[in-house]
Every structure is written in structure tokens, then in C-alpha cells.
Amino acid sequence: MSRRYDPERRQRIIDAAIRVVGEKGIAGLSHRSVAAEADVPLGSTTYHFATLDELLVAALRQANEGFAKVVAAHPALADPHADLAGELARVLGEWLGGDRTGVELEYELYLAALRRPALRPVAAEWAEGVADLLSRRTDAVTARALVALMDGICLQALLTDVPYDEGYAREVLARVIGREAGADRGGRR
Amino acid sequence: MSRRYDPERRQRIIDAAIRVVGEKGIAGLSHRSVAAEADVPLGSTTYHFATLDELLVAALRQANEGFAKVVAAHPALADPHADLAGELARVLGEWLGGDRTGVELEYELYLAALRRPALRPVAAEWAEGVADLLSRRTDAVTARALVALMDGICLQALLTDVPYDEGYAREVLARVIGREAGADRGGRR
């Protein structure tokens, strides 16, 4: 036990890394930049995270909790009587409605898994986690499809500058869910 | 007129850039690496593309045509009697079935728009183009939703190592399309 001087050093480095990625993107992340942001010497970052991939894994894992927190704040998602499509659309709206840098950050880390195999298990974990959560309301196939559609909707909102449209999201999510959910209220666009 | 020595120099640089991104990712793209790949001097790349963003825009624009080519090879997409969901699922299968580096490359460039505003119009153009194409078979809302869902399905196939499942894709795409398409044939799952 007892990390000698600074037991939270490692955590502070992760936090700093997330701030750096948020401000300058993954491209701007380096042992030096994160050391400066965390106000620790260069050697300290290389000591705790020998490679940048390790740091990214830790950062992604922590960033994922941002979305999880929004989800957790919506207990209605687990209520079998609630309008699932509407709840999901609202969750996305809240998440996307937060400051853009936070959302960009989480997505950038998530998408970085495309090229960095080290991140892929973490990204997969996340997708699986959300799918599992949804599986309590629908079958596995539908759950996976919902995750895919939500991913696609977010992507389009972020890549193009078309603003998020909650009504649209609710409508198409409801189509994927199919008949069982109470998707009768609310307009067809 | 007359580019003096090498009128195709610019195009060869773009091709080289695409190869570099395919092999080493955007992170590995530099004026030098692309110069080496294209077998032209360093100054030549900086002359034709003052900034890397310019080069990426050209590369993304060209890479987009890869998907467009697959789409063009499926005239059934425009046939109002064909099974739209099935056709789309098949197109995705063909595209994802090609060599992974090509697909990764197109997606990496596409996703890079998240952080590089210069790429955003090009990415938006692409999404809009596909949506327009689909609009000839359905309404605008459904078309957008289909693009989103296809994006999400591809993303999951690429980010996690779950292989692409054409039957699954067809099923959930059909749900988004709704009743009108001939989605009655073929099994639920």
C-alpha cells in the first residue's frame, strides 16, 4: 500500500488526458501534453502509462461512464410500461445537448478503436453493455439494432451539422422496436 | 494548359495518400510519407497541397467513390419492385466483404470529419447523396434513418470484431422501411 507521495497521480493523469483529447483531439495527445495538463513531470506519464494506447484505454473506459451516467439517470428505461423509443430519444437528446466537446471526446475515443486494436475490446464492451441493458426490454436482435441506429443517429448529428431531432429519432427507433412498444402517441414527423 | 512535366502528378499524390492512410492510418499521413509513397520529392506534395487537410479532403472525396461504385453496381436499388432492405443488406455485405483495409480507410476518412471541420462538408455530401438516392424509393425521413442504421451497422462490424450478418441487417432495415417494401419474404431472423 501507500503510494508514497501521490496516490491519485494516476487518476489525475487520466483526467488530464481526457481534457487534452477534448480540447485538441487524439492527435494532440502526447506524453508531454498530458504531463503539462496534469502538472506532473514527463517521466511520470511514461511511468504510469508506458504507451499512449494504455492511456487511451483508460481514458475511453472512463469516458464511457459519461454516457452510462446519463442512462442511469433514466430509470424509465427499465420500466416495461414506459415508451422505450421515446425514452431512448430523450436520452440521446440529453447527451447530445450537453457541451459538444464532451460528446465529441467520447465519440472520438470510441471511434479510435477502428484503427487501434487495443481500444476495440473496450468499445465492444460498451456496445455490449448498452445492448444488454436494452435486452431487458426487447430481444437481443432488436437490442443490437437499436444500438446501431443510435450510433448512426449520433454520428450524423456530429459529422454533418444537422441538429439532432428528437421526434425523428423517436419515430425511427420505434420502427425498429416494432409493434410491442407504445409507439402510437406522437406524430409521424 | 500543359502542366509541363507531369499532369497526373496531383492525382498520383492523392492515390498515394489513400494508400498511406490505408496502411498506416491518418496518424501516419504526412507530407513526407505521401511523397515517399508517390515517389515524388517532398516539395511537390507541399506545392500541390499546402495543408494536410486539403489532401484529406481530396482523398475523402475520392474514397467516397468506392462505395458509390458498389452502389452503382446494384441497379436493383432503383427498381421499385425489388426488395429494398435485402438489396441494401447485400450492398453492405459486398462492401464489407472487400478487403478490410479499403473499408477501414473509407470509414476512417469519413469519421475524421468529427474533428476536422474541413472534412465535414464532404462527409455531409456523401450522407446526403446516399439519402437522396434512397429517397427515390421511400420518403426523406426513412431515407435518413436508413443511412443512419447502415452507418451504425457498419460501425459495429468494424469497431467490435463481430462479423457482419446480412440476414440481421436485412431484417432490421426492413423494420425501418416499414410496411410498403416487399419484406414479407424471408424469415424473421
Added chain:
DNA sequence: TGCCGTTGTGTACGCTCGTACACATGGGAT
């Protein structure tokens, strides 16, 4: 034919990067 400006090339500068490695420090086992 001879000049000129567009087009293309080579080199060098200053910067940031990952990495390595020798050195400090102090808690815990003896």
C-alpha cells in the same frame, strides 16, 4: 531567339515527439 513567370525541386531550420536511462526518495522488511 530570348526573356519571364508558372511550375517543380532540394535543403535546411526549429520544433515536438517517444524513448531511454541514470539518479532521487522513502516505506517496509529485517
Added chain:
DNA sequence: ATCCCATGTGTACGAGCGTACACAACGGCA
């Protein structure tokens, strides 16, 4: 009390980067 080693720090090196800029080459115009 002493020693050892996990933990933390500072510095230096070589590589690769974007950029700048002086210079070469040649087609079009006079």
C-alpha cells in the same frame, strides 16, 4: 537502524514533422 526496491524525476538523444525559401526547368510570348 539499516538496506532494498518499487516508485517517481530530470535530462538528453535521435527521428520525424511542417514550413520556408532559394534555385532549376521549361512553355508561352515578344
